[in-house]
Amino acid sequence: MDQAAQTRCPSILSPSSRSVSPPRGPGGLCRLLPGLLVPLVLLAAGCGPDGELWRGEADTAARAITPERLMAHVQALASDAFEGRQPGTRGEDLTVDYLEEQFREIGLEPGNPDGSYVQTVPLISYTPRPSARFQVAGETLEPSFPDQYVARSRHFEPETVLEDSELVFVGYGVVAPEYDWDDYKGLELEGRTALVLVNDPPVPHPDDPERLDPDVFRGEAMTYYGRWTYKYEIGAELGADAVIVIHETGPAGYPFDVISGAFGGENFDVPAADVSDRLITEAWVDEGTARRIFDAAGHDFDELKARAAGRDFEPVVLDGTAEFRIETELREIESRNVVARLPGSDPELRDEHVIYTAHWDHFGVDDEGNVYNGAVDNATGTSGLVEVGRAFATLSEPPPRSVLFLAVTAEENGLLGAHWYVENPLYPLERTLAAINMDTMNPWGRTNDIEVIGYGSNTLEELVETEAAAQGRMVRPDAAPELGYYYRSDHFEFARVGVPALYTKGGVDYLGQPESWGEERWARWTAEDYHTPSDTIGDDWDLSGMTEDTRLLFRVGYRVARAEEWPRWYEDSEFRAAREAMMDQASR
Numbered sequence: 001m002d003q004a005a006q007t008r009c010p011s012i013l014s015p016s017s018r019s020v021s022p023p024r025g026p027g028g029l030c031r032l033l034p035g036l037l038v039p040l041v042l043l044a045a046g047c048g049p050d051g052e053l054w055r056g057e058a059d060t061a062a063r064a065i066t067p068e069r070l071m072a073h074v075q076a077l078a079s080d081a082f083e084g085r086q087p088g089t090r091g092e093d094l095t096v097d098y099l100e101e102q103f104r105e106i107g108l109e110p111g112n113p114d115g116s117y118v119q120t121v122p123l124i125s126y127t128p129r130p131s132a133r134f135q136v137a138g139e140t141l142e143p144s145f146p147d148q149y150v151a152r153s154r155h156f157e158p159e160t161v162l163e164d165s166e167l168v169f170v171g172y173g174v175v176a177p178e179y180d181w182d183d184y185k186g187l188e189l190e191g192r193t194a195l196v197l198v199n200d201p202p203v204p205h206p207d208d209p210e211r212l213d214p215d216v217f218r219g220e221a222m223t224y225y226g227r228w229t230y231k232y233e234i235g236a237e238l239g240a241d242a243v244i245v246i247h248e249t250g251p252a253g254y255p256f257d258v259i260s261g262a263f264g265g266e267n268f269d270v271p272a273a274d275v276s277d278r279l280i281t282e283a284w285v286d287e288g289t290a291r292r293i294f295d296a297a298g299h300d301f302d303e304l305k306a307r308a309a310g311r312d313f314e315p316v317v318l319d320g321t322a323e324f325r326i327e328t329e330l331r332e333i334e335s336r337n338v339v340a341r342l343p344g345s346d347p348e349l350r351d352e353h354v355i356y357t358a359h360w361d362h363f364g365v366d367d368e369g370n371v372y373n374g375a376v377d378n379a380t381g382t383s384g385l386v387e388v389g390r391a392f393a394t395l396s397e398p399p400p401r402s403v404l405f406l407a408v409t410a411e412e413n414g415l416l417g418a419h420w421y422v423e424n425p426l427y428p429l430e431r432t433l434a435a436i437n438m439d440t441m442n443p444w445g446r447t448n449d450i451e452v453i454g455y456g457s458n459t460l461e462e463l464v465e466t467e468a469a470a471q472g473r474m475v476r477p478d479a480a481p482e483l484g485y486y487y488r489s490d491h492f493e494f495a496r497v498g499v500p501a502l503y504t505k506g507g508v509d510y511l512g513q514p515e516s517w518g519e520e521r522w523a524r525w526t527a528e529d530y531h532t533p534s535d536t537i538g539d540d541w542d543l544s545g546m547t548e549d550t551r552l553l554f555r556v557g558y559r560v561a562r563a564e565e566w567p568r569w570y571e572d573s574e575f576r577a578a579r580e581a582m583m584d585q586a587s588r
């Protein structure tokens with residue numbers, strides 16, 4: 001038994017590992033025994049029948065991840081030579097070649113069953129030029145693009161036309177079985193355009209109307225039901241022509257300008273197998289335009305909004321129709337996910353996978369020749385991915401299950417490489433146990449904590465807690481759950497379809513720094529460097545903290561790859577139903 005194995009189990013039970021984050025449910029045996037006086041021999045064996053053996057192995061393999069190796073990849077990927085790693089450019093070719101070479105050198109197999117290290121990802125560039133008109137109770141409203149509304153069609157035709165589509169107000173447009181919530185109440189949506197409020201339904205606390213009820217849509221935290229992408233998806237699923245999201249600056253968290261900027265120009269997507277599953281039109285209107293529509297239809301917007309915050313809300317058919325004509329400029333680009341694999345040692349479990357993801361892409365070079373090096377975002381995560389691969393390849397015997405290392409493209413354009421993988425998985429998703437994502441890792445030294453984004457979602461966080469405790473660290477729950485970061489990086493594409501997904505961020509409690517230093521450092525990075533050409537390697541970089549985080553994520557995935565129990569979503573997670581449906585379908 002090596003020394004680390006002797007100390008690990010007791011530290012799992014230490015109070016420091018539990019103070020921030022109480023257990024959410026039964027995890028391993030260790031989690032069931034807090035507070036008991038457990039004989040040391042049970043502790044040593046308590047994390048698995050062959051506890052010491054695999055732990056020693058994991059320690060040795062984890063030590064292959066070093067600050068020097070991590071830095072070498074970041075230096076290469078974030079160098080000007082890689083031209084900002086934009087999909088469809090020479091920067092892509094260099095990046096894909098680099099990653100392929102690294103995976104091969106490490107000794108990982110090609111991840112694509114076709115024998116290659118790449119998965120081709122077709123990207124579509126589209127620029128919509130819409131015109132919109134609403135006929136409401138005899139009144140004609142024509143808002144202006146893009147400052148009062150935006151609209152797009154992802155049918156990818158040079159022109160799409162939607163006429164005479166009846167307007168209905170569907171509140172927050174949420175169907176959430178786990179909260180016994182359905183805003184549509186069986187409403188027929190064919191031939192109709194749904195007007196929908198942004199965000200989760202703000203359900204007041206039963207005892208304190210000033211606060212939100214934490215038991216419904218997780219209170220102040222944003223669930224996926226609050227995201228505008230969800231509103232389009234559910235509307236399409238229910239057969240609507242179009243969904244119009246009503247923008248309000250407060251609940252959205254950003255002004256309408258942001259929507260105009262994001263939707264008004266060039267957008268990217270991947271082709272769909274069948275575009276008829278999609279809405280004909282996806283739109284936003286600003287609050288003023290929405291109020292004019294409701295006024296003309298003889299409804300009080302504020303009163304309807306108040307009703308929509310309740311479970312008993314019934315959709316309202318408005319006396320009006322929508323018309324959208326959208327011309328779309330189209331261009332095709334071919335990009336690539338890079339994928340490597342370590343086959344599992346157990347033939348029975350080899351078709352089960354743990355997936356690690358990190359996006360390799362960034363924004364390229366601008367018109368003035370400034371390179372968007374994307375050192376933190378996301379040369380760090382890509383480097384971490386390669387080095388987790390190395391740690392796995394170092395094991396004397398691979399875990400029973402297989403491990404996939406997936407460097408995805410076009411995250412910055414809307415998680416498109418990850419989306420493409422999930423829609424076209426190389427290995428069955430119902431036998432994919434977990435997706436572990438690395439994006440924007442910590443470059444400024446060691447921390448006492450590690451943040452779990454979307455804390456409270458699934459049992460993977462319990463493994464993070466265990467492994468953080470083994471490093472003498474603590475888990476910090478998502479610091480800003482209302483901002484919905486869980487929905488903004490590649491792991492989310494896996495979560496959306498039901499695969500338990502983990503996204504951690506470097507902590508903020510830096511060793512040897514004053515208390516607020518970490519938060520201030522990240523805030524400064526976000527304000528000055530995030531998505532700008534100044535996201536480069538700084539003089540103050542120290543990858544010792546990133547090394548710890550990467551080792552931790554290696555160990556979490558290693559546990560999943562050999563554990564008896566599969567990771568699962570917690571009862572109240574919005575992704576639990578998708579996982580159950582997926583498993584159900586697979587077993588048929």
Ligand SMILES: [Zn+2]
Nearest residue numbers: 377378412531
């Ligand atoms: Zn980014």
